[in-house]
Amino acid sequence: MEFGVNIPRKQKIRVWDSTAEIRCLVLPMRPAASFGLFETALAKWVSRNSMIGTGLPQAPATP
Amino acid sequence: MRPYHDIGGSRAGPVKPDKPKDPIFEYSWHKRVLGLTVASGAMGAWSIDTLRFRRETLPKEDYQSYTYYEKWLVALNNLFVSRGFVDLEEIENGVYDKIRQPLNPKTLRANAVPSMLATGAKASRPSSGTPTLFIGEKVQTKRPSDTLLQSPGHTMLPHYAAGKTGVILFYHGHHVLPNSNAHFLGENPEPLYSVEFSSEDLWISAEPGDSVIVDCWESYLEPKL
Numbered sequence: 001m002e003f004g005v006n007i008p009r010k011q012k013i014r015v016w017d018s019t020a021e022i023r024c025l026v027l028p029m030r031p032a033a034s035f036g037l038f039e040t041a042l043a044k045w046v047s048r049n050s051m052i053g054t055g056l057p058q059a060p061a062t063p
Numbered sequence: 064m065r066p067y068h069d070i071g072g073s074r075a076g077p078v079k080p081d082k083p084k085d086p087i088f089e090y091s092w093h094k095r096v097l098g099l100t101v102a103s104g105a106m107g108a109w110s111i112d113t114l115r116f117r118r119e120t121l122p123k124e125d126y127q128s129y130t131y132y133e134k135w136l137v138a139l140n141n142l143f144v145s146r147g148f149v150d151l152e153e154i155e156n157g158v159y160d161k162i163r164q165p166l167n168p169k170t171l172r173a174n175a176v177p178s179m180l181a182t183g184a185k186a187s188r189p190s191s192g193t194p195t196l197f198i199g200e201k202v203q204t205k206r207p208s209d210t211l212l213q214s215p216g217h218t219m220l221p222h223y224a225a226g227k228t229g230v231i232l233f234y235h236g237h238h239v240l241p242n243s244n245a246h247f248l249g250e251n252p253e254p255l256y257s258v259e260f261s262s263e264d265l266w267i268s269a270e271p272g273d274s275v276i277v278d279c280w281e282s283y284l285e286p287k288l
Contacts, residue, residue, distance in 0.1 A: 003080055013262075013273040017071070019219040020238055020255055020278035021186035048083060 003054040026053045033059060065222040068119035068126060069207070072223035072266065093132045100139055101180070105171035108146060111184070112245035116217035117142050188237045188252035194281065195254070200231045201287040202258060202279075210242055210283050217245035220283045224275070227264055228287050232276060233257040240280055254281040 007013065016024050028050040034042060034057065049055030088094040100114070117138035121129070129137065143149045153159055171179065196202060206225050210218045219241050237252035244250050258279045262269035 003078060009270070013270070014259075015262075015273075015275045016257075017221065017224075017275060017277045019221065020235070020280075022235060022255075022257075022278055049080070054080065 003049065005055055024053075026051050028057045031057055031059070064208075066119065066207075067123050069222045071221045090132075096132045096136045096139070100135055101176070102171045103139065103143070103148075104184075105169055105179070107169050108148070109142060109247075110239075110244050112217060112239070112241040113142065113247070114138060115241070116245040119217070120215060186239045187235070188239060188250065190237045190254075191252060194234050194256075196231050196234075196256060196281065196284060196286065198231050198234060201228060202231060202256075202284040203228050203287040204258070204279065204283055205285065210280075212242050212248055213246050216242065218242050218283075220279065221277065223265055224258075224260060224277045224279075227260050229258040229260040229264075229277075231256050232259045235278070238280065240282070242280070242282070255279070256281070256284070258284070 018024070028046060031045070034045055037045075044060040045057040047055055047058065050057045088097075104111070104114070114135075118134045119126070121134060121137060125137065126134065140154060144151055144154070147163075149159060150161060153161060204220060204224055204227050207218045207220045207222060208214075210220050233256065235255040235257070238255040239250040240253045256279055257276050259274050259276045262273035262275060263271060265275055
């Protein structure tokens with residue numbers, strides 16, 4: 001799609017349009033493969049795009 | 064009629080997202096335009112709503128061909144001139160040399176910039192009266208032109224969500240009404256709600272279950288009986 005994010009068809013999507021001065025904090029959905037990791041390891045999964053709702057957390061290239 | 068700046072939901076070409084290592088400001092003058100906008104905003108001579116109105120009402124050809132910060136700069140220049148802070152001759156010559164009233168005393172000093180940028184300017188106001196709509200209530204949006212307090216005028220109700228039926232999801236307290244504040248008519252705070260619309264009610268082609276949430280001031284809404 002627009003930002004290169006492919007979302008499964010069955011995934012429910014709610015779009016938040018910021019027409020007022022209310023701003024949203026995006027909590028990226030945790031990928032199943034990241035369970036069991038602690039904070040420092042998890043931080044490597046988080047990208048800017050995943051924090052603004054235009055990407056999903058990705059496994060870091062090298063562990 | 065849909066104004067040319069109100070393009071939500073229409074095809075506007077591909078999005079080219081920045082790469083993670085791209086600079087925050089593509090050109091150094093972009094940074095200066097942001098600085099000029101923030102510093103002059105601190106004078107309190109106009110509001111963010113006024114600036115948005117000035118940008119969205121630039122001539123159509125300019126609006127559609129200018130980049131983001133070009134719109135910011137030109138709208139700000141127009142505002143400086145129309146509010147009597149500088150004149151066209153001074154902008155052309157690049158020299159501020161006319162005798163005027165003393166500048167606004169609310170000068171934004173360099174040491175106050177970081178805290179100001181970090182906190183921003185609040186748009187919420189103490190509640191003055193109770194909201195007339197309740198969470199879970201079915202509401203209908205007006206036409207954007209019916210929310211204007213002057214013509215041409217400013218509204219935050221997008222065309223794609225006009226005349227649509229939705230449900231109140233949140234009440235955010237009272238917020239400054241941009242439709243009024245943009246035109247120096249006062250803040251006139253109103254109850255602000257998040258309204259959820261089914262995507263199928265907004266778009267010709269939509270997946271069942273998807274939705275769009277739009278923040279709407281009370282005067283944009285009518286109870287749907």
